[in-house]
Amino acid sequence: MTLVAEEVRIEVPVSGAPKRGVVSRLVSRLGNGFVQLLLALVALFWLVPVFGLLIASLRDESANTASGWWTVFTKPSELTLDNYADLVANQAVWQSFLNTFYIAVPATVLVVVMASLASYALSWIEFPGRETLTVVVVGLLVMPIQVALIPVAKLFGTFGLFGTITGVVLFHVAFGLPFAIFLLRNFFTGIPRDLIEAARMDGATEWVIFKRVVLPVAKPAIASLTIFQFLWVWNDMLVALVFADQDSAPITVALRAQLRQFGTNIDLLATGAFLSMIVPLAVFLVFQKYFVQGVLAGSTK
Amino acid sequence: MKPRKFGLSSSVDAAPGRSPRQAIPFLLPALVVLAALVLYPLVFSLIRSFFDASGDEFVGLRNYVDTFTDQRTLTAFRNNVIWVVVAPAAVTGIGLVLAVLTERIKWATAFRLVLFMPMAISLFASGIIFRLVYEEEPDQGVVNAALVGVHDLFSPSSAYPKARPRDGYTPTDAGYVATAPSRAGDTIMVPLVGFPPQDVPAQALPASQPTSGNGELRGLVWLDVSVGGKAGKVDPIERGLPGIQLEAVRDGKVVARTTTGDDGRFTFPDLASDEVVVRLPESNFALPFRGLTWLGPSLITPVIISSWIWIMTGFAITFIAAGLSAIPRDALEAARVDGATEWQVFRRVTIPLLSPVLLVVFVTLVINVLKIFELVFVIAPGSVQSEANVLALQMWQVSFGTGGDQGAGSALAVILFLLVAPAMLFNIRRFRRERS
Structure with a gap:
């Protein structure tokens, strides 16, 4: 300048x-x-x-194979919702779409609950080894899930959880916890000490302090975590690829079989991919502030 | 006093919150899950990696030796190295530039929102998006469509790709050369085949026998492919081919050029009486430019990296922008008052002050890159997946895909763990430093 x-x-x-x-x-x-x-x-x-x-x-198969999507500007009449109607009518795909909810919702709730509890202990209850435990959690942040795929597959096999939604959920919970604890602990430790001490002076139990003092204050952090974790699980493919079977597969895994004939079934793949994106995009647009905060905090994952 | 819900504390004089036992119910659920599904598996994988595929026989380090000699795994290693070297630096650089630039526009929030959006959708969906973007067929993939458009703007494609003379011509690099010489006054017939009649230009007229004479070399180029027609003869429904270029060559030099008319007839005027050889240049029959094979073996990794850049840039911008806003304005102003140019302010003040943030972004991106799986899995077509292979994908393939060898798979998992271990230490050190 x-x-x-x-x-x-x-x-x-x-x-x-x-x-x-x-x-x-x-x-x-x-x-x-x-x-x-x-x-x-x-x-x-x-x-x-x-x-x-x-x-x-939004274009049918013949239109997609005959010309690129950009020709829609000259032929807007080609637009149709038929692909979506077909997809929703497809029992397997629709079931996988529902499965994605059945996996993502419990995996999110469990992580938020377990991580809030653990973070409270790590922040406000003194116990031997607290420092070490916190460092272990920080270390686990970047743990590649690959190290657990084979052993957990075996473990789930033993307990009859392999190929079930419960199994997929449990795995997501385990690998969601380190970041969740890390994020909430960072927030909880920022709560003014006086607030906690005052409650203790009044004789409040740890449970009551957690519920009445910490949780209400921590709402923004919990919101960030909830959104981040939900989208993380919603968008997963690898975990479900290993642990889900045909009946419990989320939409990413269900659509995978279509990849082989990419050129000829763009209509199906594009529709399926967009269907799977609608929920994350909606969540993102509505809760962008919380989501961006969650991603920035959870980027190490 | 309210009754305690978690009456685990037996010591009366310990202040609430000072009793270790009260931590147990809070920690237990998380610890059980972490121990059973993260820590125990880590140990198990380590041990498992020393056993063979069936898990019965101890094989020492053989899985690791095999891993480092297996061609597929080595390709995966090579690709991971390419990824780590190129992708995080590219995203950090682009992110830095865009973050600085967004400070100068009013719609910065909207801009960041748009670039952040790919972070919200699944890598699977992003993979589909880019598979479509890079689809080879220019009627489907937008990149090749754009390339073809630009290419054809500068060098229009040939009118008759793959067409060739029926006989009497030798294919050479320059085009089809007549085997027999001709001279002024001759009439030559050039029947072409190998071209679909429906693709003949609309202005083409029925082929008609050229009239000889006038001391000119004349002839006809027509599409000799009618059903039931005679090969090498002009049949009634056969059409001439307009716009074909012909050259008359004498002693290796082109002495005359001409182009066929709508009925396929051509004339070389003003040829001297010496013999010439007629040639149909290659440019008549060149295949049209169809763009690049993005999803083929040679370009697949750069293509997948580009899609990753699309996904991660928004993250880098947002992270770096947060760091930028934390830089004291005074430092920048002081430099400007001292007469520094904007570039000098950027180089000497902004970047040094920002370097801790840039390091965090970079390390984060490296970890992300090491675990890359879905993008390769979705974007690389099955036939080139071995070319695009990365460690995380190879681990899945070996253990659950076609391989079924959990010993080798465990070794790969351990290697992956060791690769991110430095990042683990980086995080722990950063965490400790922030606390003290």
């Missing part, structure tokens, strides 16, 4: 308040216009792929 020019201008006697030089203003405005244009193009770049998928999901 043209800071030097500005200073020179200011020394020139001008009437009225000191103004920025014409050249400086022009360059700044042009520069700004350029930045605006560049970022607008970048944003467009980010939107086009999603838009393409959406349009592809």
Whole structure:
């Protein structure tokens, strides 16, 4: 930018308040216009792929194989909801869509409950080994789930949990906990000590302090965690690929079988992928603040 | 005093919250799950990696040796290295630039929202999105459609791809060369085959015998493929091929050029009396440009990396922007007052102050990259999956996919664990430092 020019201008006697030089203003405005244009193009770049998928999901098979989705601008009459109707009528796909809820909701609730309890103990109850335990949790943040796939598959086999929704949920809970505890502990320790001590002076039990003092204060953190965990589980493929069977598979795994003939069944895949995206996109748009906070905190996962 | 729900504390004089036993009910559920499904499996995988596929026989380090000599796994290693070297640095760099630029626009929030959106959707869905983006068929994949559009703008595609003379011509690099020479006054017939009649340009007229004479070399190029027609003869419904270029070559030099008319007839005027060889240049028959095979073996990894960049850039921007807003404005202003240019302020003030944040972003991205699985699984078609392979995918393949060898799979899992272990230590050290 043209800071030097500005200073020179200011020394020139001008009437009225000191103004920025014409050249400086022009360059700044042009520069700004350029930045605006560049970022607008970048944003467009980010939107086009999603838009393409959406349009592809709204055109039938013959239209998709005959021409690209961008031709829709000249042939808007090709748009149809038939693919969605077909998909919803497809028993297996619809069941997998429901399964995704059956997996994501309990996996989220359990993680939030267990992590809140544990984080309270790690933050406000003194016990030997608290420091070590906290460090272990921090260490587990980046644990690759691959190390647990084979042993847990065996374990689930023994207990009859392999190929069940319960099994998938339990695995998600286990690998959701370290981050959940980490996030909530960070928040809980930030609660003013006086608040907790005052409650203890009044003779409140730990349970009561947890429920009446900590939880209400921690609502934003819990909201972030809930949304992050829900989307994390909703979007999973690998865990379900290993632990779910055909009847308990979420939508990502159910659609996987269609990948082999990508070119010819874009209509089905695009529709299925978009159906699976509707929930995350809605959650994201409604709760973006909490979600962004959750992702920033949970990025290490 | 209210009755205690968790009456585990027997010591009366311990202040509430000071009694270790009260921690137990709070910790127990989480600890049981973590111990059973994370810690125990870690130990189990480590032990399991020293046993063979069936799990019965102790094989020492053989699984590890096999892993480092197996071609598929080595490809996966190579790809993981490419990923780690290229992808996190690219995303951190792009994120930094865009984060700084967004400070200068009013719609920064909206911009970040758009770029953050891919973080909300599944890697599976992102994979489908990019599979469609990079689809090879230019009538389906938008990247190849754009490439073909740009290409054809500068060099239009040939009119008759794959067409060829029926006989009497030798294919060469320059095109089809007549086996027999001709001279002014001759009439030559060039029947073409290997081209679908429905693709002949609409302006094409029925082929008609060229009239000889006038000391000119004349001829006809037509599509000699009518059903029931005679090979090499002009049948009534056969059409001439307009726009075919022909060259007259003498002693290796092109001495004349001409192009067929709508009825397929052509004339070389003003040829000297010496013999020439007629040639149909390759440009008549070149295959049209169809874009690149993005999802083929050579480009697959860059393609998947590009989709990962699309997913992660929003995260980097948001993280870095948060760091930027924490930089004291005074430091920047002081540098500006001292006469530093914006670039110098960026290089000498912003980046050093931002480096801790950039490091965290970078490390986070490296961890993410090491675990990459779904994107490769979805974007790489089955036939090139071995080319695009990465460790996390190979681990799944070996243990649950086609392999079924849980000994080798466990070894891969342990290797993956060791690769993220430095990040684990990084996190723990950062955590300890923040506490003290």
